[in-house]
Amino acid sequence: MPFEEPAVEPESTVTTCYRHTKVECHVRCTRCDRYICPDCMREAAVGHHCPECVREGARSVRQARTAFGGRITTVPAVTYALLALNVLAYVAELVRPEIVDRFGMLGAGLAGPDGGHYVWQAVHPPGFSAEGVVGGEWYRLLTGAFLHLPPTEGTFGILHIVMNMAVLWNLGRQMEAQLGPLRFAALYLLSALGGSVLVLLLAPDSLTVGASGALFGLGAAYYVVSRRLGAHLNQVNRFMAGLLLWLLISAGLTSWQGHLGGLLAGLAVTAAYAYAPRARRSWVQAGACAGLLALLVALAVWKAAALA
Incomplete structure (x- = not known):
């Protein structure tokens, strides 16, 4: 009887995804040659890449930056967030008007036993208590920059927040695109703080509200950035002349100190952004912001101690 060789089964040709082992696939990553299923395919210049190769490639590719070292973004998320915070704070004011007295920028004042608010006196009668920065309410240095005049009060009423938000919408988007989100946020907050600190130094008994201090900082930033990038100076100079003119006019209407x-503050921060040496740009920019913050805090502490 002739010898019969056992039948040999053909080798399996089924291939599966290296990440999803139960999914049959026939496409390989053009970088690592592993099989990938449709869920793992990432479009590449040639063929497809797997998720790991995409992440590895992203780490090895230098990310594009703005002219001032900031991260490039197509959505001005910080500007939108600031707009939302201002509007929400205004709605809260309409619901609870006492928020203005509680969180507006005030250097030194007295809260009376009757719930009223009085001019500061270092030596005050029994029953009166210190309020404002001198009373330990340091948060007022920033919270006041997110509040605005009630609709029927002050020179401008509801136009106060409308005008400020229009300026923030126009200037904020431009500056955030040029500086990047992180640098823009630092500029805005330091400008707001700079305005509050000068109010504390020169008019500590005045209750002030509004984003104008921060917006003047953005105006200064627009001027510095435009000059640094070589923009058309006629338009830039007209803008700056208008800003300074409004500063003079506002001296009789609003808080010119703020x-x-x-x-x-905006000039100082943006000058550091624009003229920092490229080799150590981030360190110089961060150091300038930290230095300005330290100076503003030191001035505020000194003035609070002097008032007390």
């Missing part, structure tokens, strides 16, 4: 403090 406007001037924001303008000076």
Whole structure:
């Protein structure tokens, strides 16, 4: 009887995804040659890549930056967030008007036993208590920059927040695109703080509210950035002349101290952004912001101690 060789089964040709082992696939990653299923395919210049190769490639590719070292973004998320915070704070004011007295920028004042608010006196009668920064309410240095005049009060009423938000919408998007989200946020907050600190130094008994100090800082940033990038100076100079003119006019209508403090802080921050040496740009920019913050805090502490 002739010898019969056992039948040999053909080798399986089924291939599966390296990540999803139960999914049959026939496409390989053009970088690592592993099989990938449709869920794992990532479009590449040639063929497809797997998720790991895509992440590895992203780590090895240098990310594009703005002219001032910031992260490039197509959505001005910080500007939108600031707009939302201002509007929400305004709605809260309409519901609870006492928020203005509780969180507005005030250097030194007295809260009376009758619930009223009085001019500051270092030596005050029994039953009166200190309020404002001198009373330990340091948060007012920033919270006041997110509040605005009630609809029927002050020179502008509801136009106060409308005008400020229009400026924030226009300037904020431009500056965030040029500086990047993180640098833009630092500029805005330091400008707001700079305005509050100058109010504390020069008019500590005045209750002030509004984003104007921060917006004057953005105006200063627009000027510095435009000059650094070589923009058409006629338009830039007209803008700056209008900003300074409004600073003079506002001296008789609103808190010029807040406007001037924001303008000076914005100039200082943006000058550091624009003229920092490229080799160590991030360190110089961060150091300048930290230095300005330390100076503003030191001035506020000194003034609070002097008032007390």
